[in-house]
Amino acid sequence: MKTITIEGVKDFSPDHIFGCGQCFRWERQSDGSYEGIAKGNIARIYFEAQDPENPFGPGTLTIETTREEEHNGQTGGLQKEQEISFWRGYFDLDRDYGKIKKELVSRDTVMGEAIKSGEGIRILDQEPWETVVSFIISSNNNIPRIKKCINCLAENFGQRAGTCRGKEYYSLPEPRVLAALTKEDLACCRLGYRAGYLIKTAVKIKEDGKEKLEDLRECSCEDCFSYIKNLSGVGPKVADCILLFSLRKKNRFPVDVWMRKVMHELYGFAEDDIKGMSDFAEETFGEYAGIAQQYLYYHMRKKDEKRKEKKSR
DNA sequence: GGCCAGGGGATTA
DNA sequence: TAATCCCATGGC
Numbered sequence: 001m002k003t004i005t006i007e008g009v010k011d012f013s014p015d016h017i018f019g020c021g022q023c024f025r026w027e028r029q030s031d032g033s034y035e036g037i038a039k040g041n042i043a044r045i046y047f048e049a050q051d052p053e054n055p056f057g058p059g060t061l062t063i064e065t066t067r068e069e070e071h072n073g074q075t076g077g078l079q080k081e082q083e084i085s086f087w088r089g090y091f092d093l094d095r096d097y098g099k100i101k102k103e104l105v106s107r108d109t110v111m112g113e114a115i116k117s118g119e120g121i122r123i124l125d126q127e128p129w130e131t132v133v134s135f136i137i138s139s140n141n142n143i144p145r146i147k148k149c150i151n152c153l154a155e156n157f158g159q160r161a162g163t164c165r166g167k168e169y170y171s172l173p174e175p176r177v178l179a180a181l182t183k184e185d186l187a188c189c190r191l192g193y194r195a196g197y198l199i200k201t202a203v204k205i206k207e208d209g210k211e212k213l214e215d216l217r218e219c220s221c222e223d224c225f226s227y228i229k230n231l232s233g234v235g236p237k238v239a240d241c242i243l244l245f246s247l248r249k250k251n252r253f254p255v256d257v258w259m260r261k262v263m264h265e266l267y268g269f270a271e272d273d274i275k276g277m278s279d280f281a282e283e284t285f286g287e288y289a290g291i292a293q294q295y296l297y298y299h300m301r302k303k304d305e306k307r308k309e310k311k312s313r
Numbered sequence: 314g315g316c317c318a319g320g321g322g323a324t325t326a
Numbered sequence: 327t328a329a330t331c332c333c334a335t336g337g338c
Contacts, residue, residue, distance in 0.1 A: 021333060135333080136335095138332095138333055138334085139332095139333080139334040139335060140319085140320095140331095140332060140333085140334045140335080141320095141321090141332060141333075141334090142322080142323075142331085142332045142333080143332090143333075144322090144323085145321075145322065145323085145332085146333085190320075190321065190322090191320080192319065192320030192321060193318085193319035193320060193335090193336090194319085194320085194335095195320095196319095197335080197336085232335090232336085233334090233335065233336085234334095234335080235334055235335045235336085236334090236335095237333070237334060237335090238333085238334070238335080241333075254333075255333095256332095256333035256334080257331090257332070257333070257334090258333065259333080297333080
């Protein structure tokens with residue numbers, strides 16, 4: 001086990017980051033830490049603010065990584081400096097979210113309330129292939145089941161990445177592995193009709209190369225969108241998620257049922273006016289529309305939880 | 314552009 | 327027990 005500590009981290013809450021629907025491979029532990037895997041790196045992470053009165057002020061981010069010697073994954077054998085730089089990138093630590101929050105609040109009145117719900121949200125820099133797979137599975141699906149499907153894929157067809165506190169971790173299968181499978185092979189993962197989309201997309205990515213997907217990060221939004229949207233099982237909503245969560249296009253504004261709810265309730269849009277919502281986000285939030293989306297999404301989820309609690313009492 | 318099937322499981326009525 | 331919902335898309 002190796003421990004990395006990064007000091008002076010602001011606007012950081014594991015609950016907000018891992019709970020805002022952007023990722024599916026991290027699980028909350030009873031002590032409030034999160035355990036999961038990113039780019040083949042197994043880790044347990046926790047955050048402690050310097051001043052408990054100011055939870056979103058500067059604090060220490062601790063990352064415990066476990067890697068087995070025989071495992072020679074993509075980041076295997078990295079020097080400590082490189083490892084720190086990987087996690088800094090993954091947690092988007094070089095972006096000043098405090099400044100972004102201030103800007104968003106100044107441009108819009110509803111945002112203030114939304115940001116208060118998820119002050120410590122950050123957009124993770126996830127692997128494109130994993131994000132493509134995850135969000136194809138996410139279509140018309142709920143988060144617990146999406147997680148189950150992804151874990152099942154990794155455990156049955158992925159590569160063993162190591163163990164953390166007794167739990168075995170697997171990376172997601174490579175495109176060439178998925179491309180060689182049939183719907184019957186995938187039946188154990190209960191992907192439903194998404195299995196066919198996944199196989200078709202894996203064949204396409206295998207042909208084009210996984211690097212093509214990574215290279216899209218350097219391309220324009222338009223080029224990214226048209227390539228990603230062309231994959232089987234990817235419509236405009238899923239494409240926007242992939243652009244925002246892994247291709248670093250922070251201006252994308254994915255509109256799902258929750259966003260429709262929040263845009264309807266707090267901004268007064270008609271529930272099916274997705275175009276109006278997107279245009280409004282682009283005009284109002286501009287380059288930070290994706291980050292604004294995360295605050296709004298998390299805010300709505302929180303609000304819904306509270307509504308349910310009230311009902312059950 | 315509108316409509317409906319696709320899986321399956323959890324939640325609600 | 328039945329209906330509804332879920333971070334939608336594909337195909338007609």
